Amino acid sequence: MSVTAPQGFEASGVAAGLKSTGKPDVAVVVNRGPRKIGAAVFTTNRAKANPIIWSQQVIADRVVEAVVLNSGGANCFTGAFGFQTTHLTAEKAAELLDVSAGDVLVCSTGLIGTGDEVFRGKVLDGVERGIASLRVDGGDDAAAAIMTTDSVPKTATVTRDGWTIGGMAKGAGMLAPGLATMLVVITTDADLEASQADAALRRATAVSFDRLDSDGCMSTNDQVTLLANAASGIRPDLDDFAAALTELCRDLAEQLQADAEGASHSIAIEVKNAVTETEAVEVGRSVARNNLFKAAIFGNDPNWGRVLAAIGTTSAQFDPYDVDVSMNGVRVCTAGGPDRPREEVDLTPREVRIEIDLKMGDATATILTNDLTHDYVHENSAYAS
Amino acid sequence: MSVTAPQGFEASGVAAGLKSTGKPDVAVVVNRGPRKIGAAVFTTNRAKANPIIWSQQVIADRVVEAVVLNSGGANCFTGAFGFQTTHLTAEKAAELLDVSAGDVLVCSTGLIGTGDEVFRGKVLDGVERGIASLRVDGGDDAAAAIMTTDSVPKTATVTRDGWTIGGMAKGAGMLAPGLATMLVVITTDADLEASQADAALRRATAVSFDRLDSDGCMSTNDQVTLLANAASGIRPDLDDFAAALTELCRDLAEQLQADAEGASHSIAIEVKNAVTETEAVEVGRSVARNNLFKAAIFGNDPNWGRVLAAIGTTSAQFDPYDVDVSMNGVRVCTAGGPDRPREEVDLTPREVRIEIDLKMGDATATILTNDLTHDYVHENSAYAS
Structure with missing residues (x-):
């Protein structure tokens, strides 16, 4: 169930023709509320892809309505046109979801330098069909659509007293194509303040994804996002929440390590x-x-x-x-x-x-x-x- | 001619049985004077092999009579016994050359952890036969004896107005066995003060060997030594000398790069x-x-x-x-x-x-x-x- 395991989230994964294989390549995750809290950590690479530059603006107010992710092209080093593609992606999703474009995160993974007119058209088409396909049990579809050369989708769920955390991940180290980009979306129906979500995410990633170093190469596109909607109505103990989130992140990190392409150990x-x-x-x-x-x-x-x-x-x-x-x-x-x-x-x-x-x-x-x-x-x- | 190209140096390379192939594996370079000036730079790895620990003491007074080098065993992480082997190596050479052991540098390369009783016996035997084999044209023999999986010996010579610099090198990046150890001995018959030799060596290595980064791995045994004996009787302009030394070091660095094992570019x-x-x-x-x-x-x-x-x-x-x-x-x-x-x-x-x-x-x-x-x-x- 991945990102749709907690209450109040919908997701989808559709094939938009970005992958030459015809497999799903656009995923959408939408938070139906009641709260729309977001937190995110990004690659520290100073050479950042367009979706990173965009998403860092979006996350500033800690309000996130939806995340659009595509595989089949990193939209990195694609200049002003590429940034505009990211912007249009968010606007398209916002229009269809009737939210603000400034509350839509965008993530991309695939070959650097990919981001031309054809790419843009396919992504925008994918957003439209992805949003039309949203389902309360669409988490696994989304997890499949963000795969690049991952051999299996990576998902995890942790449930505690009345609240749940769900997550999906792709990539990390030794993964062609490109730069081993790691994309992770985590959702929870726990009731958190924005600052609490942010603190818990930083605490969890510091001892999980940040300690996964498959080949020493840092991507231009890495992004780990946490969406929290309070749909469970339960306000967890913060240490309990951070511990559960850390457990889930470690689980996903180990799945990434286990599937690192080319690796035998x-x-x-x-x-x-x-x-x-x-x-x-x-x-x-x-x-x-x-x-x-x-x-x-x-x-x-x-x-x-x-x-x-x-x-x-x-x-x-x-x-x-x-x-x-x-x-x-x-x-x-x-x-x-x-x-x-x-x-x-x-x-x-x-x-x-x-x-x-x-x-x-x-x-x-x-x-x-x-x-x-x-x-x-x-x-x-x-x-x- | 490598290290015996300048006047007043003798060298040799002999097979002491350290290499399973039976090829030469112990080299000796001796400075016959009149001056006995030495300068050296070492690996900055904090995990240092025994020959590095020894040689850093020897070089302190900037007087060097001879250098003993062996391939077929790095004598690293071999404990007190290994350090004693290095010490005995210097003492043996000193006794046979009638100099102070404190003026004999030792360099080793090969597999880490190799440095047992058998290794010691072979090295000491090699020193004895190496010193008996010293020749004024023995530079090429020495260059061959320090090879590990190098496919060719690396030597270079630069001659200016009446003075000469000669050098030999082995290793660097992508070289099995072990840690890509780089050993370099450079000789010159120019008349230099000890501080001038040291300054020129640091200046030259900073823009040559220090800019060769084949696989990012730093050895425990790297050593680059310059011996100067003033046998030419000529005191060069210091900038001219540094420039010539830099040219020679770059030449050797490029030879190491060109022979890096496994490399195709x-x-x-x-x-x-x-x-x-x-x-x-x-x-x-x-x-x-x-x-x-x-x-x-x-x-x-x-x-x-x-x-x-x-x-x-x-x-x-x-x-x-x-x-x-x-x-x-x-x-x-x-x-x-x-x-x-x-x-x-x-x-x-x-x-x-x-x-x-x-x-x-x-x-x-x-x-x-x-x-x-x-x-x-x-x-x-x-x-x-």
């Missing part, structure tokens, strides 16, 4: 006993972005030296000769030197767990990543041809 | 009209480290959107919608939008030139890198098996 890098959580994240990310480490995991090679060499490039507080490293439960490195024989480590399962003990403090963070494979290179070298 | 990323050189370097490096860009070049795909998306992650001063990008002479992006059709770009030659015009200032820098290929993944996943 899902790697969780747990950094323990750092001085601060920020340093734990920095250490985990340095390993997640190290191509030599990632290629070693692809080859089922427990090359702990590459882990230490990656950590050595950070500014985190640690002593290289006091660090322990375990791989899938086997401590291969103790205090910066060899421990158990590498032959004891079994890296054949898809799930790989790297534990790094910095022995400096008590902060912990886990970064999720994938391995660097032949298929990754293939997918990302060949998609445009 | 040598990519020069020229960033023009940045506000500062530091920002130009940051921008160039962000592109050089972007896996999606690197995979696109492997696929001969002029994907300029990935160039802009990479630049967007930097803190350099620029406007994404005012940047021009050319690929092999074809301007595919003007002011952040499409320009010439991608079909006009021919990326089939090994040499690829990316020009990025930030239109903000007048600083320029060029970063050298390689593409991300199937062979890169293969080499770096399989070497240890």
Whole structure:
């Protein structure tokens, strides 16, 4: 049910011809109220696609009526014409829904540079048919329509005492085409103030999507949106809500990791006993972005030296000769030197767990990543041809 | 002739059994004077191999009598035993050369974690035979002995008015085994003060080896050494010397780039009209480290959107919608939008030139890198098996 699991939301997914396969490529999510609260986080890339530039304006007043999403074209680096396409998309939806265009978010994903006249026509047609197809159980259709090379749609639902959170996601790391764009729409019928929705979303994404670093590349189009309508009539405890939202975001992040194209391993890098959580994240990310480490995991090679060499490039507080490293439960490195024989480590399962003990403090963070494979290179070298 | 091109240096390369192939794996370079000046730059990785820890002590007084280098084992993360091996290596050489062990640099390259009793015995034996084999024309033997999976030895010579600089190099980026360690020894018979040698080396490496970023991974063992003996009796103009040294370092860096294992393209990323050189370097490096860009070049795909998306992650001063990008002479992006059709770009030659015009200032820098290929993944996943 994804985004239509909570009360008071409608959604749809239609085929507008943006995808050469003829599969659904335009999704619409509409909030029927009573409240129309929105919160969103965006890519921090300074090179932003037109939908990001538009949506950052829309979200300023924290009122959102609807979200229009398209796959099959990122509408990025498409100039003034491309921005106008985004604007027209929002206006078209607003007109049909009888709301303000300034309350319609737009998200796009696909090849950068795609956003010409033909693209515009198809998107606008898709909006019209998408809105005509809105259903209270349309969440799964919407989740399918935002897929690019995802092999499965990603959805999640969390229900607590009388209120529900639903979500859909696409993309993230190692996904052709383009820049591994991650689009996420989350809905809830809990009764939240706008500032509470915003705070909860930032808290949840900081420890979920922000810790998924599949290939170190940052998209121009990433957007994670939360819509809240109070349709349940229930005002949750804020910590409970934030915890439930975090659970849902982590679930979606793990689904993205599991489906990362070209990947043969899902790697969780747990950094323990750092001085601060920020340093734990920095250490985990340095390993997640190290191509030599990632290629070693692809080859089922427990090359702990590459882990230490990656950590050595950070500014985190640690002593290289006091660090322990375990791989899938086997401590291969103790205090910066060899421990158990590498032959004891079994890296054949898809799930790989790297534990790094910095022995400096008590902060912990886990970064999720994938391995660097032949298929990754293939997918990302060949998609445009 | 490499390191024995200048007067007053002797070198050798011998097979000590560290390489399973039986090829030469221990090299010795000795400065016969009259002066014994040394300068060196080291990896900035905080996880340093034992030879780095040792050599950083040796170089402190800027007096160097000899350099001992081995391939076939990095002697990194090998604990106190490994450090002792490095120490014994220097002592052995010092004893045979009748100099102080504190004036003998040690460099190692190969698999991390290699440094046991057997390794030690072979290295010490190699030192003995290497010193017995020293010759005034032994530079090429030394250059061959430091190779790991390099397909050719890298040497260069620059001669000016009565003085000469010679150099040898191995490694750098995409080189199995291990961490793409770069080892470089440069010799000169010019008459330099120690502070002048140090300044010239830092100036030259900053715009040559420091701008070669093949795969973004930093080794635990990198070392670039300059030995100066004044044997020519000529005191060069310092700017002339620095320029000649820079020319030689760039030559060696380009040889390393050209031989990067697994690579199918040598990519020069020229960033023009940045506000500062530091920002130009940051921008160039962000592109050089972007896996999606690197995979696109492997696929001969002029994907300029990935160039802009990479630049967007930097803190350099620029406007994404005012940047021009050319690929092999074809301007595919003007002011952040499409320009010439991608079909006009021919990326089939090994040499690829990316020009990025930030239109903000007048600083320029060029970063050298390689593409991300199937062979890169293969080499770096399989070497240890």
